[in-house]
Amino acid sequence: GNSVTQMEGPVTLSEEAFLTINCTYTATGYPSLFWYVQYPGEGLQLLLKATKADDKGSNKGFEATYRKETTSFHLEKGSVQVSDSAVYFCALSGASGTYKYIFGTGTRLKVLA
Amino acid sequence: EAGVTQSPTHLIKTRGQQATLRCSPISGHTSVYWYQQALGLGLQFLLWYDEGEERNRGNFPPRFSGRQFPNYSSELNVNALELEDSALYLCASSPLSGYGYTFGSGTRLTVV
Numbered sequence: 001g002n003s004v005t006q007m008e009g010p011v012t013l014s015e016e017a018f019l020t021i022n023c024t025y026t027a028t029g030y031p032s033l034f035w036y037v038q039y040p041g042e043g044l045q046l047l048l049k050a051t052k053a054d055d056k057g058s059n060k061g062f063e064a065t066y067r068k069e070t071t072s073f074h075l076e077k078g079s080v081q082v083s084d085s086a087v088y089f090c091a092l093s094g095a096s097g098t099y100k101y102i103f104g105t106g107t108r109l110k111v112l113a
Numbered sequence: 114e115a116g117v118t119q120s121p122t123h124l125i126k127t128r129g130q131q132a133t134l135r136c137s138p139i140s141g142h143t144s145v146y147w148y149q150q151a152l153g154l155g156l157q158f159l160l161w162y163d164e165g166e167e168r169n170r171g172n173f174p175p176r177f178s179g180r181q182f183p184n185y186s187s188e189l190n191v192n193a194l195e196l197e198d199s200a201l202y203l204c205a206s207s208p209l210s211g212y213g214y215t216f217g218s219g220t221r222l223t224v225v
Contacts, residue, residue, distance in 0.1 A: 034214075036216075042218055042219075043117075043119075043203055043216040043217050043218040043219045044156075044203065044205075044216040045216070046214070046215070089155070089156065093214075100146070100158060100161055100169055101146070101158075101205075101214055102158070103148075103155055103156040104155060105154070105155035106155050106156075
């Protein structure tokens, strides 16, 4: 079936460090891929998305490229800030003709000043 | 434009009681999705409603049920509450195309 696998957290980085959160997926068809962010005590917010192979989604300094050959959608940021501390969820949608989103388990990021 | 609205923000119930959670989607969105986020776990898909019909259901017992009203708002009902039902319940809405979930801030249900 369709699934999303994220690297386990927590990930702890110093401010201005480089961030990579790995995400791989298994899906039939041609899903769209998403990264969502959840700040403490809040719901999920869409961070970025990509709808087809080789698309690069970007927002607030975060980037992720839809790699069909490696079935990956890794999240990267060149220089993290304390305010980036949150839980990040990778998700896919549109696989097998279903609109239901499938989420990874989430990766908690903690950025230290 | 108003976002997805969920109520109440917090809900405390006793084991065995029933809980009702509500969700108002973004105007123009016809699909509503419910997810459970238990502490330390990811999002587990509960239910999907579109045009008043239940379209898909996650791996949850029948005591989790819901409905969608003609104005596309939705209710999630949890009967015979158990301690492990304590979680953040998130609602999301999307246009008919299914593209572009927008989440509400969630209802935190605590069962004591």
